[in-house]
Amino acid sequence: MDIGFKGYPFTWKNNQEGQRRIEVRLDRALCTAAWFAMFSNTIVFHELPLDSDHNPLRIEFEGLKSRTKTPFRFDARWLQKEECHEIVNRNWDAVGLCEDRMRKCEKELETWAKQMYQDQNKRLMEIQKRLEEILLNDRADDIIEEEKCLMNELASIWKDEELFWSQRSRINGLQKGDQNTNFFHSSTVHRKQRNKIVSLKDEDGNLFSHRADISSHVTEFYHSFFTKSDRIESSTIQDFPKLVTQELNDEMCIMPTVEEIKAVVFNLGPTKSSGPDGFTGMFIRRFWSRVGPDFCKEVQGFFHTSIMPQGWNDAHIALIPKVQSPEMISQFRPISCCNFRYKIISKILASRMKKWLPGLVSEMKAAFTRGGMIQDNIIILHEILHQFKNHRNGDWDMMIKLDMCKAYDLVDWECLDTILEAYGFLEKWRGWVNACIRTIKFSILLNGSPTESFFPTRGIRQDDTISPFLFILMSNTLSFLIDKALSRGEIRGIKLNQNCPRVSHCLFADDTVIFGKASVNEADHIQRILRHYGEVTGQEINASKSSIFFSKNTPEAIRNLVTNKFGFPPSICHDKYLGVPSEWGRSKKETFQFLLDRMEKKGESWKSLLLSPGGKKVLLKAVIQAIPSYIMSVFLLPLSLTCKMDSILKKFFWSGSMKKKSIHWCNARVLEKPKEEGGVGFRNFHCSTCTYW
Known part of the structure; x- marks a missing residue:
């Protein structure tokens, strides 16, 4: 490696x-x-x-050694031990809140697990030594029986080890039935090494290499980043139409039942990353009959009082590198890890909002709404760009592609509450939402250990179930402002033909594209809309990543005037929109070459060399074959490209590498047969892309 x-x-x-x-x-x-x-x-x-x-x-060889204690993490292996059940039952009999009982369980489980696995390691060495002695001596009947018992005990220990490393590897694609301990272990240590922060530079070039200095710099950076700015203006959202009916409010504000809470608990992922309390969903699910009534009582207490229980809304921020070998804190992506018990509350709110969301937002918003498909936005964009390329007469058109800077992190809480009120949500519902976003306590995970905690004053968490729906409602302000300007005739939008409606913009989450006439006057109106949107929401446009594309008949003088007014670079539209190339030339194969590169990169990963043939098959089917699926759902890939994809998959299956030659022990068609017919079950990429068409 x-x-x-x-x-x-x-x-x-x-x-x-x-x-x-x-x-x-x-x-x-x-x-x-x-x-x-x-x-x-x-x-x-x-x-x-x-x-x-x-x-x-x-x-x-020493590197940055952390002397701080790593946070508690509930281990999936403990669920197989009777002692774990006894500890949980004993501590849950104590009087107090769920927070207090969980802390007592944590302390006793840590002490018990440390001693148990020390004894298990000693026992493992004894078993291996005894098995070596048995293999070297005569095999009498009693010895054979002892060997069977030892092998069963050894298999149990190995199963524990595989479960331990699979939980920490964050790998979900491999199934049971193939021991992938080396793969899981290698995945874990490689991810840990990749994410390790040894030193950081600030904006002035000062280097921090000691943990205390790095910790102080990171905490100060994010505390400042999540601190609210003084810009807020609510005048432009006062005439929002009240779309939330009394029927909707009544349904949204119903007290959750025990059955609803239980359904949410068993619907959430049991092995997802835990929050500061260290308990994953598997703990609550396994001990539901014992701990469930108390959790239900506190969840219902929150919905009754709008007061978040103590410790429930604490969260860790994990720093994921955005580039290879990052040197500055801005080159990391902050991902918050919430407590599972908080996710129960958030999921209940999100599930209720999801049902009614399509009726509250613009029809041009496709993200996270029932019936909304990401492919719709892509197809609309490609149709408009096709017209741009062939537009030789008539009006001049332009397309503005916006990139929002840290969209979720810059959400202003006051503005969000004002927007929810403008929609017509009751104070009770808004109180629940405000309790979720305003009671957060963050601490940064620096090489696995938390730094000093702080309280943010703006932003919503990307991994929070309710965050996408809140962001959609807030960003719908932009749709409202654009539609309002369209109705006044301030902007024109684009009409593909006489029978098509006018398209003024496309939105998917924080990806925004605005269409209009290429003129200084229309550019002024769009600038005013974007300025107002930023003032009332706290959103900021990243000018360096935003761009403008003009129809073919637009004069160069107009292009320069509009481009200079926005400050965005002109685009030849070879960039991507929602992960798909915006357009291509004569060769589709060259356009979609990035799919082959991505497949080869996965295949050449050092981790693949640690897989058994069975594990390799599962990896190919779960990961490699899934890479082009999204593109296939929108475009028909050329035969030459799909044949190359098939070749990459087969070569990796037989050799475990893209660069090493090996014997193919059977015809490629055999691998594509179903397992019931003696094949492996690989999909043919050309047949797969044709099924979408």
């Missing part, structure tokens, strides 16, 4: 300048998974070159 690196991304250059300059990463440090398990704090640094065209590598 590749240990990874910190610092400059390349290790060799050809000492040329301009377009002739070439830089690649040729030098790297490799190790086995077993070695890395022993020296998991190893870090490789790319140093500056002196008289060579290669960068020297500096390897530190």
